[in-house]
């Protein structure tokens with residue numbers, strides 16, 4: 001059975017559902033939830049044909065259709081590279097003048113429509129990866145920044161962060177690769193916290209790296225079907241790592257994948273997504 005992050009007491013979520021005004025764009029976000037930037041690595045990648053690399057795939061668009069129906073005020077994309085030689089990872093979307101094409105524009109437009117299908121604001125994270133660029137992609141990258149953030153996993157923490165004016169809104173990363181519709185569940189169904197994760201360093205003390213791998217597997221799974229084919233359940237087909245038997249099956253398979261990946265990465269750039277299929281969320 002799915003297990004959520006434990007909470008001491010239930011907290012009223014209504015402050016999270018307040019509108020937020022963006023004075024420069026003069027637009028309102030319908031609530032305080034932001035889908036955080038999560039590098040998806042689901043776009044076309046062909047190292048021998050950069051002209052098509054970085055075009056959003058159907059899987060990428062399907063993934064955004066899940067978040068588009070997830071109840072976010074703002075959906076921020078993952079890294080979208082502005083320089084084909086400095087993506088954050090193979091499989092990133094790329095928007096660069098020299099790669100402009102009808103196919104790229106069409107796929108990006110479909111992505112924007114998927115995000116905005118229920119009125120979320122769409123914001124693109126334009127990226128130059130600097131020295132975070134994989135050496136297999138570019139041996140001599142330039143510039144750098146490497147800041148890692150911690151998220152909040154339960155409503156009490158989210159509400160406090162807003163009341164104490166630490167933030168105006170709540171960005172959600174790993175919890176919404178597990179549950180693309182977590183904002184809706186919080187605002188409409190009284191859910192009090194994110195699903196528990198054994199790979200969450202601040203819960204159990206394991207590795208952020210493994211949490212990244214699982215998050216990318218979940219994004220890959222979410223991209224299998226568009227929202228319209230999930231019977232109204234955006235979580236359909238996404239593994240639920242709050243269930244121990246799911247983790248017990250995933251962990252050894254993922255370790256094996258990491259070994260294969262390490263060997264392959266020595267020979268050239270590879271997409272580091274563990275494509276792990278599950279029948280349903282459970």
Ligand SMILES: Cc1cc2nc3c(=O)[nH]c(=O)nc-3n(C[C@H](O)[C@H](O)[C@H](O)COP(=O)(O)O)c2cc1C
Pocket residue numbers: 036037038039040077078079088125148149150151152171172173174175211212213215216
């Ligand atoms: C799979 C994965 C991909 C990420 N990709 C990006 C990214 O493209 N750009 C970025 O600024 N941060 C990225 N992050 C950081 C997240 O946006 C977020 O700050 C971090 O995961 C903490 O939030 P969380 O605890 O809710 O996951 C990524 C995190 C994960 C787990």
